[in-house]
Amino acid sequence: MSTGTATSASVPLTIALANFDRHLPFFLGWLPPAEGFHLQALDVGMSSLGRDGIDRHGRMLRDAEFDIAEVSLASYIMAKARGAAFTAVPVFPRRLFSANHIYVKAGNGIETPADLRGRRVAIRGWQVSLSVLAKGDLKTRHGVDWQDIHWIVEGAEQVAFADPRVRLEAMPAGARGAQLLLDGAVDAYIDPRPPRAVLEGQGGIRPLFIDQRRECLDYFAQRRCFPAMHVLAIRDDVAQRFAHLPQYLLEAWADAQHKTRHAYEDYAYTAMPLGRLAWQQSSADFGDGLFAAGLAANRDNLAWFIDYLVDQALLAAPIAVEQLFHPSVLHS
Known part of the structure; x- marks a missing residue:
């Protein structure tokens, strides 16, 4: 598979991410090729400093500094409900219990x-x-x-x-x-x-x-879910300029997750001597779809999370799940 190496006609699009194992292919540039653009991954922390700085959510939602960024799901939904110039794809890079x-x-x-x-x-x-x-x-x-x-x-x-x-x-x-x-x-x-x-x-x-x-x-x-905490947001002007970008991000995420899972088959991959066994136990406990992308796989999670936001006075009224995402990925 191509590593997605940029050509002279390829436009770099910044994508701000946390430094997680599942993002390693993004930082390596080891992604499927895209027509007309390539992703330039930035390691931007939120509460701790990354290689490329800190305050990722604010720099995206407040300053629109990046083309694409991993941002707080709650803050994104609130911003979107107020008409902020962002869209998203149903990719949820951070999940927590x-x-x-x-x-x-x-x-x-x-x-x-x-x-x-x-x-x-x-x-x-x-x-x-x-x-x-x-x-x-x-x-x-x-x-x-x-x-x-x-x-x-x-x-x-x-x-x-x-x-x-x-x-x-x-x-x-x-x-x-x-x-x-x-x-x-x-x-x-x-x-x-x-x-x-x-x-x-x-x-x-x-x-x-x-x-x-x-x-x-x-x-x-x-x-039946590992609750989503972050979502992958795109500036509206970038999504309009590159109409195929939202679908590409879904494909790139799936490709990166396949490579991440494959890496854990090697006992030497992590610094933990029993890291491979821990991965096996996690797969046995939760299956292999904890970070599944797509609207269908995450609709229920999003629906009750929106209910939480309304109950906690962060949204005046529920927002339709479909309004959160780019039209091209609503059938994902």
């Missing part, structure tokens, strides 16, 4: 989700996709309404919003949710990328769900 991201401190009396009622809970932002997912999951799976929790927010929102039902307390300047939990200033902490102190259980910090694996397996059995 909320059960892996809710932390408490031993001895503070929180043993079950129900114990979060009336407590102070730190989050990175109200519309951070993992925050939206966790709030929605707590309500729909555990009966804990977000309105029964006191929320302390770390950062500014990507897309401005205001609703009298949502009362948020801002953290002190320079404060971080993990440190507030360590200090006992909050009772729980929800974050898409917890720092090492949290992951290592320093200061008595532990996951709310002691058996995280079982909780995630049960969630997957009920919902």
